Amino acid sequence: MYSEKVMDHFQNPRNVGEIENASGVGTVGNAKCGDIMRMFLDIDEDGVIREAKFKTFGCGAAVATSSMATELVKGKTIQEALQITNRAVMEALDGLPPVKVHCSLLAEEAIHAALWDYAEKNHIQIEGLEKPKADISEGEEEEY
Amino acid sequence: MIYLDNAATTRTAPEVVEAMLPYFSEQYGNPSSIYGLGAQSKKAVTAAREKIAAALGAKPEEIYFTAGGSESDNWALKTAAEAYAGKGKHIITTGIEHHAILHTCEYLEKKGYEITYLGVDKEGLVDLEELEKAIRPDTILISVMFANNEIGTIEPIGKIGEIAKARGILFHTDAVQAFGQVPVNVDEMHIDMLSASGHKLNGPKGVGFLYIRTGVKIRSFVHGGAQERSRRAGTENVPGIVGLGAAVERAVSTMEERAGKESALRDYLIGRVEKEIPYCWLNGSRIRRLPNNANFSFLYIEGESMLIMLDMKGICASSGSACTSGSLDPSHVLLAIGLKHEEAHGSLRLTLSEETTKEEIDTVVEELKAIVQRLRDMSPLYADFLKAGK
Numbered sequence: 200m201y202s203e204k205v206m207d208h209f210q211n212p213r214n215v216g217e218i219e220n221a222s223g224v225g226t227v228g229n230a231k232c233g234d235i236m237r238m239f240l241d242i243d244e245d246g247v248i249r250e251a252k253f254k255t256f257g258c259g260a261a262v263a264t265s266s267m268a269t270e271l272v273k274g275k276t277i278q279e280a281l282q283i284t285n286r287a288v289m290e291a292l293d294g295l296p297p298v299k300v301h302c303s304l305l306a307e308e309a310i311h312a313a314l315w316d317y318a319e320k321n322h323i324q325i326e327g328l329e330k331p332k333a334d335i336s337e338g339e340e341e342e343y
Numbered sequence: 344m345i346y347l348d349n350a351a352t353t354r355t356a357p358e359v360v361e362a363m364l365p366y367f368s369e370q371y372g373n374p375s376s377i378y379g380l381g382a383q384s385k386k387a388v389t390a391a392r393e394k395i396a397a398a399l400g401a402k403p404e405e406i407y408f409t410a411g412g413s414e415s416d417n418w419a420l421k422t423a424a425e426a427y428a429g430k431g432k433h434i435i436t437t438g439i440e441h442h443a444i445l446h447t448c449e450y451l452e453k454k455g456y457e458i459t460y461l462g463v464d465k466e467g468l469v470d471l472e473e474l475e476k477a478i479r480p481d482t483i484l485i486s487v488m489f490a491n492n493e494i495g496t497i498e499p500i501g502k503i504g505e506i507a508k509a510r511g512i513l514f515h516t517d518a519v520q521a522f523g524q525v526p527v528n529v530d531e532m533h534i535d536m537l538s539a540s541g542h543k544l545n546g547p548k549g550v551g552f553l554y555i556r557t558g559v560k561i562r563s564f565v566h567g568g569a570q571e572r573s574r575r576a577g578t579e580n581v582p583g584i585v586g587l588g589a590a591v592e593r594a595v596s597t598m599e600e601r602a603g604k605e606s607a608l609r610d611y612l613i614g615r616v617e618k619e620i621p622y623c624w625l626n627g628s629r630i631r632r633l634p635n636n637a638n639f640s641f642l643y644i645e646g647e648s649m650l651i652m653l654d655m656k657g658i659c660a661s662s663g664s665a666c667t668s669g670s671l672d673p674s675h676v677l678l679a680i681g682l683k684h685e686e687a688h689g690s691l692r693l694t695l696s697e698e699t700t701k702e703e704i705d706t707v708v709e710e711l712k713a714i715v716q717r718l719r720d721m722s723p724l725y726a727d728f729l730k731a732g733k
Contacts, residue, residue: 215720230683230685233688234645235723254726255723258647262648
């Protein structure tokens with residue numbers, strides 16, 4: 200059901216791990232739906248993403264989209280990273296089954312969440328960046 | 344390949360295939376035809392019916408062949424609801440039934456029937472007191488599965504049958520997972536209708552049966568010719584029926600031996616997993632359990648990822664995660680026994696067969712240990728858990 204690219208990124212995920220003292224960390228999704236992505240970004244003084252890492256709880260597509268998203272943001276400026284859509288992540292993976300499209304949305308959202316955290320930490324505003332929707336704590340509040 | 348998904352389907356036994364083969368080729372007669380060729384097919388169908396009836400303690404004329412478990416469930420519920428509508432429109436079932444029952448009940452709700460879905464305890468067992476309380480004067484049918492397909496819990500079918508009989512209510516059981524694995528007797532257990540399927544007991548796919556006790560005024564499901572006492576029209580699936588008969592005969596004669604072997608290996612599997620993999624547990628009952636079923640929840644990881652990684656190692660298994668159900672919700676069975684969503688997402692079902700070996704179980708446990716650790720190393724939930732513990 201998955202493309203070879205998806206299987207490759209699932210079997211050999213790129214950039215798994217955490218960045219200590221990351222410039223920005225974003226967590227999206229919730230355990231209730233079965234997907235949580237946490238993205239760590241290291242952003243230099245020029246606003247270029249030097250390093251990206253992730254940890255993900257989820258299905259094969261969730262892991263693969265996280266992996267691909269970290270690959271896509273590396274070396275990009277913040278504004279360039281903001282342009283990375285779920286469609287771009289999907290295309291880079293040679294497509295996803297229809298039921299897994301939400302995983303790519305989550306990956307897009309994870310980038311935004313990490314950038315939002317970076318902006319808050321540095322008391323700046325990033326043009327075109329809205330507060331990310333899916334937050335892990337929101338999901339948990341609903342459940343309990 | 345290590346096949347541990349025998350609750351999904353089983354390998355058709357060689358002797359079953361052997362029995363079926365002539366009915367695909369030279370024995371092609373229509374059982375309804377008057378000449379010799381047809382009569383031979385009719386004889387084969389009758390022999391299969393007798394074998395199945397004997398296995399259930401039923402009469403041959405109470406066995407109706409169908410295309411499988413789902414058709415049998417649909418037939419039992421829809422036409423019983425219709426036939427007994429004069430008495431009432433209330434049906435009692437459970438929240439852990441197969442979708443063939445649950446979605447049929449949803450359909451009946453739209454048709455004006457009222458359905459009570461009984462809850463289950465943390466082992467998946469129906470509460471008999473709750474059942475008694477749910478019964479109303481207009482209750483026409485109780486349908487409770489014999490054994491659950493996901494967690495393997497065996498329901499107190501005999502006791503439910505007694506209650507139904509005492510209150511004069513029709514009792515149906517979906518025995519798709521249980522028949523051929525554990526003893527079933529329709530008289531001792533007061534079962535009025537029972538659904539079963541061929542491919543779960545080393546028989547062919549696309550064939551099953553519905554047992555209907557004599558006197559139950561259930562109606563035709565498929566209208567047409569006079570096949571199956573005019574209740575299920577259509578030329579019989581002769582090879583399938585012959586295969587089903589052979590599979591049932593085989594399953595019944597080897598049941599004790601298989602159950603002993605499978606449950607010993609299953610307990611060995613459960614023991615190793617519980618001992619060697621942290622933050623996991625067994626779902627379902629330890630005692631009232633199908634001999635071949637093991638179902639675990641592994642915290643902090645998701646089932647589909649586990650399945651893909653197991654598949655890459657040549658191991659076939661299944662999970663109750665949302666990603667394997669085709670919806671956003673994980674298994675309704677695991678939620679019904681009180682699991683949180685994330686605990687249900689991380690479930691793994693392993694169902695053994697008589698062919699499963701100890702070496703295979705050892706391989707699976709070793710691979711599983713590595714896979715669970717690998718996925719946990721990737722999981723933000725596990726990272727949070729470790730941090731919280733520090």
